[in-house]
Amino acid sequence: MHILSKSTYIKGEQCEKALYLFKNRPFLRDKLSMEQRAKFKRGTDVGILAQQLFPGGINMTPNSPSQFSKKVVETLQNLSNPAVNVMYEAVFQYDDTLIMLDIIVRDGDKWRAIEVKSSLSISQTYMKDAALQYYVLKGCNVPLSDIQLMYINADYVKNGDLDLSQLFVFQSVKDYAEQYQDVIAKNIAHFKDIIKQPHSPKINVGDQCDMPYRCEFHGHCWKNIPNDADKPYTIDYKPLYTLLGERNQSTAYLNLLFYRPAVPLFDGDKPYTEFIIGFSILSNNGKFDRIYNWNCLDDLSKWKDSLDILAEQLAGFERVVCFAPQNISAFLQRYNILDSKVLNHKILNFREVLQQSDFHHEKVKSDLSLKNVYESIFLDKTLFEHSRIILNAFSDNQMERELITSDLELENKALREIYQHFNHSK
Numbered sequence: 303m304h305i306l307s308k309s310t311y312i313k314g315e316q317c318e319k320a321l322y323l324f325k326n327r328p329f330l331r332d333k334l335s336m337e338q339r340a341k342f343k344r345g346t347d348v349g350i351l352a353q354q355l356f357p358g359g360i361n362m363t364p365n366s367p368s369q370f371s372k373k374v375v376e377t378l379q380n381l382s383n384p385a386v387n388v389m390y391e392a393v394f395q396y397d398d399t400l401i402m403l404d405i406i407v408r409d410g411d412k413w414r415a416i417e418v419k420s421s422l423s424i425s426q427t428y429m430k431d432a433a434l435q436y437y438v439l440k441g442c443n444v445p446l447s448d449i450q451l452m453y454i455n456a457d458y459v460k461n462g463d464l465d466l467s468q469l470f471v472f473q474s475v476k477d478y479a480e481q482y483q484d485v486i487a488k489n490i491a492h493f494k495d496i497i498k499q500p501h502s503p504k505i506n507v508g509d510q511c512d513m514p515y516r517c518e519f520h521g522h523c524w525k526n527i528p529n530d531a532d533k534p535y536t537i538d539y540k541p542l543y544t545l546l547g548e549r550n551q552s553t554a555y556l557n558l559l560f561y562r563p564a565v566p567l568f569d570g571d572k573p574y575t576e577f578i579i580g581f582s583i584l585s586n587n588g589k590f591d592r593i594y595n596w597n598c599l600d601d602l603s604k605w606k607d608s609l610d611i612l613a614e615q616l617a618g619f620e621r622v623v624c625f626a627p628q629n630i631s632a633f634l635q636r637y638n639i640l641d642s643k644v645l646n647h648k649i650l651n652f653r654e655v656l657q658q659s660d661f662h663h664e665k666v667k668s669d670l671s672l673k674n675v676y677e678s679i680f681l682d683k684t685l686f687e688h689s690r691i692i693l694n695a696f697s698d699n700q701m702e703r704e705l706i707t708s709d710l711e712l713e714n715k716a717l718r719e720i721y722q723h724f725n726h727s728k
């Protein structure tokens with residue numbers, strides 16, 4: 303049985319206490335957020351696509367953790383079987399450390415190890431992951447021609463069928479991994495000692511709790527740390543009121559739902575090209591709320607229909623309030639949704655307004671999201687905002703899709719509350 307894996311090793315590099323808690327007190331973990339689940343799903347989809355570049359491989363993924371030892375033996379047997387040229391998720395173990403390698407391909411009388419990433423560039427963290435894999439592979443005496451990271455080519459433009467040989471790029475990390483081997487050996491020995499200790503190491507909370515990943519013991523370690531979450535927000539009213547402009551304009555609230563697939567779906571698109579897959583518009587005629595919802599979740603190829611509908615629905619309003627990290631004006635302008643002469647005057651991205659007015663509260667420190675802003679203004683209220691998070695990875699669950707429409711409406715109402723809160727304070 304192994305003691306460490308790639309993920310527990312990475313945990314140990316981030317914080318030894320996190321490693322200790324994970325191995326000895328796993329029940330103290332935070333619940334996995336929607337956002338994290340979405341990220342995991344995205345990673346998996348790209349991994350499966352990457353396998354198609356190396357067809358005919360044997361999938362070594364174990365059905366359960368109890369199968370790891372069996373898969374380690376089978377992986378080594380396959381390496382010496384001349385009929386096997388490719389394996390996916392091959393399982394290796396050395397120095398009590400278990401790794402699963404995305405792809406391993408026969409390369410003459412050696413093997414080429416490949417780790418797949420769904421990102422557009424490679425980071426130091428990815429290189430360290432690969433160095434650990436190299437350490438285990440070398441320990442297992444696998445003759446390696448290279449170890450590479452395979453990631454997404456930012457310049458790829460889809461034209462017809464996906465061209466996987468153009469969609470992915472490779473970078474060797476063998477030299478880096480070789481230089482890092484002594485450090486890895488020392489770390490593994492140290493981590494194994496830490497895990498065996500009777501108590502968790504005394505480590506104060508700090509930057510490491512969010513770097514490079516948000517630690518899953520946040521809730522546990524930070525629960526007794528005083529913070530300013532109950533204090534009121536601060537804002538510079540002078541720029542705020544200038545940006546808010548005239549008060550009694552006919553206003554619509556626009557909540558756009560974007561999708562950013564790692565792998566482009568339509569001709570002319572690059573990886574992570576963003577497009578609209580749903581929206582909700584909220585307005586009020588003085589007596590009643592009017593809500594207009596649209597989405598193309600059943601058929602994404604219809605997304606361009608949204609452009610005409612948006613143009614039509616937004617035309618009659620003097621002001622359109624939205625809240626988004628994207629430059630909404632530029633997006634709408636690119637697709638001629640609104641007359642460019644009126645666009646900048648008409649669109650008010652309230653997120654930008656808050657940034658330019660130095661809006662500050664403990665809750666928005668990590669992320670200036672609609673949820674965090676709402677909850678920092680209305681301290682006794684909560685907003686469940688998950689549509690855009692689910693759709694980062696795209697949901698194929700029908701119930702989640704239906705929830706999306708009601709979420710878009712709820713978020714829009716929260717945005718109106720925020721907007722009116724500041725507008726009425728003028």
Ligand code: SF4
Pocket residue numbers: 316317318319320321323505506507508510511512517518519520523524
């Ligand atoms: S929350 Fe911070 S201190 Fe606690 S285990 Fe995680 S990284 Fe370490």
